[in-house]
Amino acid sequence: MKKTDIIVIGAGPVGLFTVFEAGLLGLNCILIDNLDKPGGQCAELYPEKPIYDIPGVPIQTAQEHVDALLKQIKPFDYEIHLSERVDLIEEITHEDDNFWKIKTSEDKEFISKNIFIAAGAGSFEPRRPPNIEDPDKFLSNGVDYAVRSVEKYKDKEVFIFGGGDSALDWTVELSKIAKSVTLVHRRDAFRGAQHTEQQMRNLVKDKKLRLLTPYLIDSITGDKRVNSITLKNFETNDIESYNADELLFLFGLNKKLGPILDWDIDLNKKKIDVNTENFQTSKEGIFAVGDINNYPGKLDLILSGFHETTLAVQEAYKRIYPGERVPFGYTTSNSKLQ
Numbered sequence: 001m002k003k004t005d006i007i008v009i010g011a012g013p014v015g016l017f018t019v020f021e022a023g024l025l026g027l028n029c030i031l032i033d034n035l036d037k038p039g040g041q042c043a044e045l046y047p048e049k050p051i052y053d054i055p056g057v058p059i060q061t062a063q064e065h066v067d068a069l070l071k072q073i074k075p076f077d078y079e080i081h082l083s084e085r086v087d088l089i090e091e092i093t094h095e096d097d098n099f100w101k102i103k104t105s106e107d108k109e110f111i112s113k114n115i116f117i118a119a120g121a122g123s124f125e126p127r128r129p130p131n132i133e134d135p136d137k138f139l140s141n142g143v144d145y146a147v148r149s150v151e152k153y154k155d156k157e158v159f160i161f162g163g164g165d166s167a168l169d170w171t172v173e174l175s176k177i178a179k180s181v182t183l184v185h186r187r188d189a190f191r192g193a194q195h196t197e198q199q200m201r202n203l204v205k206d207k208k209l210r211l212l213t214p215y216l217i218d219s220i221t222g223d224k225r226v227n228s229i230t231l232k233n234f235e236t237n238d239i240e241s242y243n244a245d246e247l248l249f250l251f252g253l254n255k256k257l258g259p260i261l262d263w264d265i266d267l268n269k270k271k272i273d274v275n276t277e278n279f280q281t282s283k284e285g286i287f288a289v290g291d292i293n294n295y296p297g298k299l300d301l302i303l304s305g306f307h308e309t310t311l312a313v314q315e316a317y318k319r320i321y322p323g324e325r326v327p328f329g330y331t332t333s334n335s336k337l338q
């Protein structure tokens with residue numbers, strides 16, 4: 001079981017900046033995020049939108065902001081585990097001392113004196129097809145909710161479901177390498193970027209992909225992996241069968257507090273109560289920073305989260321080195337940054 005100075009739950013902007021502040025004090029971190037990429041809301045919800053209220057940075061897109069944070073923490077000691085949710089936190093005794101142990105959805109376990117919950121509005125969970133019972137029984141065996149490796153779709157019969165940017169982008173992209181791509185949507189109107197929709201429609205005209213509207217998935221068949229599906233045509237009510245290797249359901253994401261509700265920490269509506277001296281929760285050694293926390297005057301802004309985690313890291317240091325003075329120095333004198 002790996003031990004670290006700080007376990008950070010959530011790799012949004014505030015989780016990432018925690019690594020920087022911890023690094024300044026010589027502390028290492030393990031970050032875990034449910035998403036397949038770092039950046040939280042910035043990367044997932046509005047990567048192209050400009051942000052104007054980061055001090056000293058007049059304008060930056062949200063993705064540029066995430067990239068800058070990743071560059072800023074590069075000199076420091078951290079590891080990041082993506083596409084994994086933290087499900088469990090429990091107190092344990094280790095080498096005669098009290099620690100927190102966490103367990104992830106991939107059954108990994110880590111221990112630390114300090115847990116930083118930087119979970120924003122909760123973990124983003126992909127929306128499942130509503131009318132299919134337990135589609136996850138084929139997860140990674142023909143059913144996916146995100147593209148993790150383009151190679152996987154090479155020479156395969158691929159069905160993509162959805163009407164937003166992801167569905168359109170991947171339809172266009174995968175049509176270059178798949179044996180066949182079929183885009184299935186419940187109506188013949190798309191929410192994604194117009195120029196990608198046009199690209200998709202041109203590919204349909206050139207017979208490089210198939211578009212099925214208004215259709216919906218009706219059933220998935222297979223033993224251990226998907227081998228065929230049926231689709232329902234809304235206009236005729238006909239059920240049609242197709243051979244299929246890979247299904248991609250790109251219906252967007254739901255935000256869920258999920259396991260946080262079970263961690264026995266004082267909550268106020270869907271936020272975690274903290275004291276504003278060190279952003280500790282009702283449990284010693286468990287901190288909540290960024291959008292997930294609650295205190296009088298709280299603003300859900302990146303800037304506020306940066307302040308909060310800076311103070312929380314000071315307290316984390318004291319918990320690891322009780323009685324020692326927290327080293328203070330301006331970043332100019334930090335050898336890792338030169």
Ligand code: FAD
Nearest residue numbers: 010012013014033034040041086119120122123290291302
């Ligand atoms: P998040 O960015 O929400 O990241 C939290 C991460 O934790 C997520 O990736 C989630 O998957 C992960 N997570 C949650 N639970 C778990 C778990 N159990 N296990 C593993 N991972 C978990 N703010 C500004 O300052 N300026 C702006 O201009 C601005 N514009 C915005 C525009 C929009 C459209 C939106 C929606 C928000 C905007 N915000 C803006 C707000 C800003 O995005 C948030 O304040 C910021 O993202 C909070 O960062 P965070 O790190 O606390 O949480």
